[in-house]
Amino acid sequence: MVVLSHIGGRLGRRMLLGRGDGACIGMSQSENKGRTRSRPYRGRVLHAEGLIKHYHTPRGVVAAVDGVNLTVRKGEFVAVMGPSGCGKTTLLSMLGGLVRPTAGRVYLEELQLAEADDSEMIEVRRHRLGFVFQSYYLLEHMTALENVLFPLQFSRLSAKEQSERAERLVDMVGLGDRLEHFPRQLSGGEKQRVAVARALANEPAVLLADEPTGNLDAESTEAVLSILQDLNRRLSQTIVSVTHDPAVRDYATRSLHLEAGRIVRREGDG
């Protein structure tokens, strides 16, 4: 397991704060039927109400996500499980503002993403959300270090501080000896660890991971999940990960099961 012993800044301070204390809520629209829609309340980092996403296909309208309500509290590690095609990625994309929902609202802390203008969304992406993708999506012409530095250039840190912080993050994910390697020179697991380091660069409120272990072998899967778990446990990093890998459930604080665009079961302490 990677030890998060020397990560600085707000993450370091969070180590003193402990985990969030909110309960986990995850149920389908039908489960919430008749309940009053509540405004986001203190402790909720991410909150979704009645999320629906329809896609128009030649065979008609397909509901990828069909009325999902979800609240993620500070310090949670939520695993959204489900079979292929159940709408996990669509749900995560809506939570991250990458895809606009057909209906419903997503609140990131106090901000409703659908109503955010461009500049607010840029600020959200710079400082409040971190993404980890199944396909890694590293910047191909940049080294591991430069990939982590990229989001840091939007911070208020000096160039030296940015560089030091990026190095610490890469070191944190166990790639201190691969700083100057390009993505093509890294294995899948190493790329994903760089992606995790990059997602953490600006200390996001929520780290959204889309099938982070989908392309990895067992050893790399364990390494990446250990990092995420360690981040969650030691630094209270809020994480939402969608996956079809049952192993993820063991690392998360709670899990939701999605089928046909609806949450059908929840497990864990929420």
Place this chain on the structure above:
Amino acid sequence: MKFALMGLKMARRSFTRSVLAVLSIAFATVTLIAAGHLAMGHPGEAASTARAFIGGDVLVFPQAMAVEDAALHPEPSWRLSWGDPDGQHLLSELLPSAFHRGVMVDEAACVKDLEGMIPEIKQVDGVTGVYPVYSMPALIKLGDELTLGSLRARDPERDQKLGLDEYLTEGKYLSAPGQAVVENWVPETEIEGRREFGYDRFDGQRIFLSGAQPVVSSPQPAGQIRVSVPSHRAGVWDYTDPEEFFYEVVGSLQLPTRKHYWSRQRLTMTGLTHQYREDRDYPSRFIRETRYWTTPQVQLGWEDFFSAAEAAGWEPEPSALAVSVESPALTGRQVEDIRRLVAGGTVVSVADWFENHQMSPEPMLAIPPGDILQVRSEGEDFPTPSFAPPQVVVSMITWSAYIMGAMLYAGTVYIVLMRRRQQLALMKVLGATNGQVLCSVLTEMVTLGAVGSLIGLGVMSPPVLWQLGTAAGTAGDFLRTVAGMGGQVLLVAVAVCVIFGGVPAYLLVSRAAEESLAGGGD
């Protein structure tokens, strides 16, 4: 700035993958340079023409074109020359020791005195400036045929330009049309005092040349070319080998005048003299007339000639001084002041000069009456230029080719960025704005384009050097030429890359959808 630097870094790393973009601009650059030189013409062409011209022992008639240069005389300042048409302030009056019957005979004394006078004249009250005035060298030899070529003259009365044939066959200039026979050369000193002093005239029997008295040098032995520089400098250059003259004098003048190549003007040797005449409407004012002496095939600005001549070791010296004064009303007083300066200066007396040089006090440049110079028709002695397509065709081909190259570049940029559209979207997901992504991408693409243009320049430099190398010049001249050309090429390439790369880059960056990253899962 950060993103521009990032773009530079990316350009280096993505060079091999974007090689097509680089090569497209290289292609466009090669095309541009090649077509540009095609339009320019081969400098050797002009050079060979000049050589044939000189080597053929064809004489040049330095016909003049008078240009009123009133723009150079903003009120209240004006200029006074010692050679003004009233004959009141001739240099010969100021420097009598150097003249005999109006012809300068002691060049060294004159030059020495003239140059020595400059600081003193500057001290005269009311004088605002002192400028040396140079006259034009001319190639001339009596007894040979006179070629007029495409010279132009200006009819001062009608204020329009005339071909020389036309000029000469106008009734008042030539008694019988087509009969262009010069019977005599008459130095200006014999016609001084006439109001038309500043113009060349042909009265049917004689051509009156002004401004440069000994335009005609004495007859030379066959095969010898004598270069006569104006008036007081007759017989400065003697070359027994026409080629030597060409390479050392004409050839060395070509590079400084390459601007003429680009405008497709043939090299023509040009000089100028300044004459002053009284303004018809305002008798108290004088108008300076700049007279350009041109040969038909070798055209050079006087400054070019002057600098080249200096480089060749010849130091032209002023034939006169022009003095600008504050007000015309004070001219008389200033002339007297200047005269007093000269009187107290180091002036060699006429008697002493002739005694020292054991010369007869006869005019040096008297031309025996009866010497006939035949005027030949235009272009007879000039080789036909090699193939030269019309300028408009060359321009069309040039720019069509360049635009094709630019379009190819734009297409390449589009393809390269299309392959990277997820990367562009990723940059935006990570917090970059459209403008920042565009800045990075455009910097990268323009850098690649600039590299391409340098490659094109490198490819074209040897032939360009070879082409310029056919004209005389130093390696430094060549390098300066290529560097200047490189700067222009680079500038055009960057502009083209910004425009032709910017459009596809903008389209792709602005359309790079974050949704494209929302895949991979389900």
